[in-house]
Amino acid sequence: MKQKRYNVAVVGATGAVGTEMLRVLAEHRFPVKGIRLLASARSAGKRIPFNGSTHTVEALSGRSFTGIDVALFSAGAGRSLEFAPEAVRRGALVVDNSSAFRMHEEVPLVVPEVNPHALRRHEGIIANPNCSTILLLLPLAPLHRAAGIKRIVVSTYQSVSGAGAKAMYQLWKETKDAMGRLGPLARWPVGPFPSNRLTGSTGKTGQPVLPAQIAFNVIPQVDAFLENRSTKEEMKMIHETRKILEAPDLPVSATCVRVPVFVAHSEAVWVETERPLSVADARRILRTSPGVRVVDKPAAGGYPLPLDAAGQDDVLVGRIRKDESVRNGLVLWVSGDNLRKGAATNAVQIAELLFGGEVAKWRGGKVRKASW
Amino acid sequence: MKQKRYNVAVVGATGAVGTEMLRVLAEHRFPVKGIRLLASARSAGKRIPFNGSTHTVEALSGRSFTGIDVALFSAGAGRSLEFAPEAVRRGALVVDNSSAFRMHEEVPLVVPEVNPHALRRHEGIIANPNCSTILLLLPLAPLHRAAGIKRIVVSTYQSVSGAGAKAMYQLWKETKDAMGRLGPLARWPVGPFPSNRLTGSTGKTGQPVLPAQIAFNVIPQVDAFLENRSTKEEMKMIHETRKILEAPDLPVSATCVRVPVFVAHSEAVWVETERPLSVADARRILRTSPGVRVVDKPAAGGYPLPLDAAGQDDVLVGRIRKDESVRNGLVLWVSGDNLRKGAATNAVQIAELLFGGEVAKWRGGKVRKASW
Numbered sequence: 001m002k003q004k005r006y007n008v009a010v011v012g013a014t015g016a017v018g019t020e021m022l023r024v025l026a027e028h029r030f031p032v033k034g035i036r037l038l039a040s041a042r043s044a045g046k047r048i049p050f051n052g053s054t055h056t057v058e059a060l061s062g063r064s065f066t067g068i069d070v071a072l073f074s075a076g077a078g079r080s081l082e083f084a085p086e087a088v089r090r091g092a093l094v095v096d097n098s099s100a101f102r103m104h105e106e107v108p109l110v111v112p113e114v115n116p117h118a119l120r121r122h123e124g125i126i127a128n129p130n131c132s133t134i135l136l137l138l139p140l141a142p143l144h145r146a147a148g149i150k151r152i153v154v155s156t157y158q159s160v161s162g163a164g165a166k167a168m169y170q171l172w173k174e175t176k177d178a179m180g181r182l183g184p185l186a187r188w189p190v191g192p193f194p195s196n197r198l199t200g201s202t203g204k205t206g207q208p209v210l211p212a213q214i215a216f217n218v219i220p221q222v223d224a225f226l227e228n229r230s231t232k233e234e235m236k237m238i239h240e241t242r243k244i245l246e247a248p249d250l251p252v253s254a255t256c257v258r259v260p261v262f263v264a265h266s267e268a269v270w271v272e273t274e275r276p277l278s279v280a281d282a283r284r285i286l287r288t289s290p291g292v293r294v295v296d297k298p299a300a301g302g303y304p305l306p307l308d309a310a311g312q313d314d315v316l317v318g319r320i321r322k323d324e325s326v327r328n329g330l331v332l333w334v335s336g337d338n339l340r341k342g343a344a345t346n347a348v349q350i351a352e353l354l355f356g357g358e359v360a361k362w363r364g365g366k367v368r369k370a371s372w
Numbered sequence: 373m374k375q376k377r378y379n380v381a382v383v384g385a386t387g388a389v390g391t392e393m394l395r396v397l398a399e400h401r402f403p404v405k406g407i408r409l410l411a412s413a414r415s416a417g418k419r420i421p422f423n424g425s426t427h428t429v430e431a432l433s434g435r436s437f438t439g440i441d442v443a444l445f446s447a448g449a450g451r452s453l454e455f456a457p458e459a460v461r462r463g464a465l466v467v468d469n470s471s472a473f474r475m476h477e478e479v480p481l482v483v484p485e486v487n488p489h490a491l492r493r494h495e496g497i498i499a500n501p502n503c504s505t506i507l508l509l510l511p512l513a514p515l516h517r518a519a520g521i522k523r524i525v526v527s528t529y530q531s532v533s534g535a536g537a538k539a540m541y542q543l544w545k546e547t548k549d550a551m552g553r554l555g556p557l558a559r560w561p562v563g564p565f566p567s568n569r570l571t572g573s574t575g576k577t578g579q580p581v582l583p584a585q586i587a588f589n590v591i592p593q594v595d596a597f598l599e600n601r602s603t604k605e606e607m608k609m610i611h612e613t614r615k616i617l618e619a620p621d622l623p624v625s626a627t628c629v630r631v632p633v634f635v636a637h638s639e640a641v642w643v644e645t646e647r648p649l650s651v652a653d654a655r656r657i658l659r660t661s662p663g664v665r666v667v668d669k670p671a672a673g674g675y676p677l678p679l680d681a682a683g684q685d686d687v688l689v690g691r692i693r694k695d696e697s698v699r700n701g702l703v704l705w706v707s708g709d710n711l712r713k714g715a716a717t718n719a720v721q722i723a724e725l726l727f728g729g730e731v732a733k734w735r736g737g738k739v740r741k742a743s744w
Contacts (some may be wrong), residue, residue: 251697268527325623
């Protein structure tokens, strides 16, 4: 039987996530008939390889979606708000990696391993959760099913690629400048020791996109600050976790921090459960959870590192131990590739589910009253 | 009135903390009569400047302490165990930065701003707490006095200098190698994007002292693992916090992580208090707490960064906000210089207190039955 093939558009094809989406589509052998690479007018004309041939990037417009079956959006919330509804009107199914529609009541917010059932009802747009939320829920959802999570505390160690390709460039450029200033350090380990500070050079990096120097530094700000003195990223983790776990009042607290890593986010996680859950049981549950790989032989160096998580679809979980400071508490350490499972892989998996017959077909269905 | 001056020995004078101790002694105008720089035989003969003249490093032995009034130890627990009691027998007062004596019942474990009264009884050795513990307690002790802390959860972002000068060299060398491999990246921000991984080059860094590559990576291991699957560093934070706050059963949970920063540790902190404490009250208390500087205008980029904390004695505290996930919860973000307030400054401050007349004089006093 010949497999049905689909016309795919990637919106934001030259970005950090877009680049990874092309890689994941190819690796997963997604049944692509034609591919359309869309980006800002500035990037139009660039040529990008995909599946053995080279494709030209086109400037994004409403007309870009004619004949498209599935559009993977990763070009920021503004672009999604403007073009995703148009893509749907032209018959495409949209998987949107931005925050634009995530909390919209009629938009499913899906991690395929966690809540695939949410795909049953949609109006043409499916939202891909925030990367930090996806990486958190891969291990927490099965623990929630087993013992009922009643509180989550999480601090993140987020790579610069989460802020896009320009932030990766910022880290590279600042590091290069700092190393130039540090000199050969032949006199180490007898001082003088290097400072973290890259005096006066931040201005040289073109347009730094992160709010401070990231080379040899960490920044307790991911995304913008809100009225309540938390960042958007922190509130996304709270609200999206509640929506995906269908636990609207679940207590969650997050501190989100940028670290000088190119790819892969890590998270220190504390959970309290309704019912007792031993470390051994938690580890056994996680070992059989899809999308999760347990790396937990700490004394032998066996724990998740962003270095090892980068380039992988699985989320690595380790340092699983009892939290002795509270009743029914567990502590975990998680590392996962924010561009892959945190974004591109999750989006492609959603498209696979939608076109794989596991849920009602979208093409040929009827768009209900779309409210965007 | 002529100020009394003292003969000072710095043990581990060529290390990351030792170097900083010399700087702090000079900056604080500690009344130094003579200085004796002690280190391993390997470093003996090196010449190091202090207060305008150059001093020769001597090999550490028991005889090194004859005529010494105060010995600042920062050469690892093994050296402290071997030589601190001998220094005391020869009449020196020891301020020990290692973990050797911290939990010893007869040894005060002191943060001068928090528990100076603990200095009243000692037997010649005063222990300097772990750097992460000092930085945590500077802001938490005044909140504890105000509202009674009943649980602490903390995750750390620790700089490589906490593992000594060789770890600083490891970060520098690995970064240099990685940048060489990454090349000019002229094609950015269109991929290929750099990997975090420094393939096969870790072996070139001489002797890496950290358990994994630290350049463009984070490592959820600081110090060795114990039976209970926590690290020594994590257990130090728990036990030392309890001893200093005189709260032997205080629930504390910590995850300690190394990040690619040269100097200054940061910490994401959650506290629950017995009595309600508003964010405004917490901020007001911290503003008048010694050793603490509140940096908390987040929307304007006002939050603690290791970059800003490095080289300072004050611990920076910001991102002070309500933890909505629990009753009476607060969240904080802390950055402090682990070599200065986390080690050298705290040790010198202890010596200043001891010789400043605020506590009973040691010289001329009697050593009670020393049990080491």
